[in-house]
Amino acid sequence: MAFEFGEKENQQLNNIRTGLIDFVSGSLGGIALVYVGQPLDTIKVKMQTFPSMYKGMVNCFLQTMKTDGIIRGLYAGTVPALVANVAENSVLFAAYGGCQKVISNILDIKKVEDLTSMQNACAGFFAAFFSSLTLCPTELIKCKLQAIREVQMETNSSLSVVKKKIGPWGLTREILKEQGIRGLFTGLSSTIAREMPGYFFFFGGYEVTRELLRKPDESRNDIGWQKTMVAGAVGGTVLWLVIFPADVVKSRIQVKNLKTPALVVMKDIIRNEGINSLYNGLKPTLIRTVPATATLFVTYEYTKKIMLDFFENS
Template sequence: MKSSPAIQAAIDLTAGAAGGTACVLTGQPFDTLKVKMQTFPDLYRGLTDCCLKTYSQVGFRGFYKGTSPALIANIAENSVLFMCYGFCQQVVRKVVGLEKQARLSDLQNAAAGSFASAFAALVLCPTELVKCRLQTMYEMESSGKIARSHNTVWSVVKSVLRRDGPLGFYHGLSSTLLREVPGYFFFFGGYELSRSFFASGRSKDELGPVPLMLSGGVGGICLWLAVYPVDCVKSRIQVLSMSGKQAGFIGTFISIVKNEGESAHCRNGVGVYRPVILL
């Protein structure tokens, strides 16, 4: 029996919120290390070095800097993403001329997920900016790029509003869109292909939790392998704009290649995102 659109939207919203919470609670320390290494590559030789220095500098709590905005970001992103995914599936059906209840191919589902991520990026960008700035506050202060201050969510929010106004929360929006839209094409593509593989001719709706979890892990790996360089640029724009005007996506990308080499965009990515398979 098909549920009503309102009930299905509520289910998708709840599922997205639960998924976002689980993602933050398990992955926040790795995300903190990722952002630190992306933004200050000269300070850390690798994942282990960054982990040890973070602990010695600010203690265990340093790994969970920015947890509250990260929690809001992930809940908002996943909720909007899953809620819009069903709507975007209907848009894809209309574009390709299918009936409302027709089953989409894996490629069509990937396209729907990609479209849905554009809506998610609009709620994700402001909270990710606050998160990234909190995660790298120690490095920004110790390098003299900003004055020492209270490192709280509210202090960062007030700083953004005072310096740039409400639009300041959207520093890095183009980078966020360039990461989310293609990234979720690969995520939903990998996820749906994996579900098809595990279903082996059966309905994908009959799959148990283990195949679904593995499918989600495959989707996550596909996403990060595809868009990690873009994420590196986004982190730098959102963090370094704290100390003044920062170049946009193209300018930052060219600067990284010119000063650090072509491989700089991918450095440190594999080690940090190994645990994505656990999601």
């Protein structure tokens, strides 16, 4: 009995350690993703929310640079973006590892590494539900800060009455004061509707690409950083191609503080602006996605590898 108890204790310790490694690796991956992709993410949000204000990606980029500069313009919302991505990716990858374990236990697969790409995609689908709960409030603040000048321009007829700059904490306090805690979860249903199918294709595309790029005598974990970057870029590209209309709806709901259901907002956009408006900002998103998600997965995989080696050798 003593031996059985010791084995269970070791298993619990291993599960906690694995969860911690996934959490830390996902956090560092999220930080890397923000600094690589934030400028083009800002352009994406502006084009999604105010399509009539800009003639295209380059025009939006130049106007943002001219009016607000690099830090206040292109890197607007970086603090909440860091919080959002660290929160999302740490929870996402920790939940992904947990869901992989649950699926492997249900299917009686001894090692998580033996899960198929489809099974990993299903783990990503369920993991995204948990990450959505942490992502929604932080992404709400990020999107509002990124498009705050456009919101004020739409509300007021001239730039002379545009309000003074507001930071992430001030904006959070303002939302809590006016709407309460529920205000921070504006767009939650559209976030979940975007994230769960999106991360099915995200992890599915990543794992399928790793499988295709590995040599016959090689595991997916040993394909090297270059192929890992390619797999990450493929996963990110597939994610955005699938979820972009839902992301446009989410951005509109969050930035403009709409109370209308997501499906009604989508129908209104199609009826009033045409179906192409559901893809406003897709170009900067795809340009951003390739280096950003490639960096995310390389940071995640190699941080995880270093930490696993450290614990095994200590």
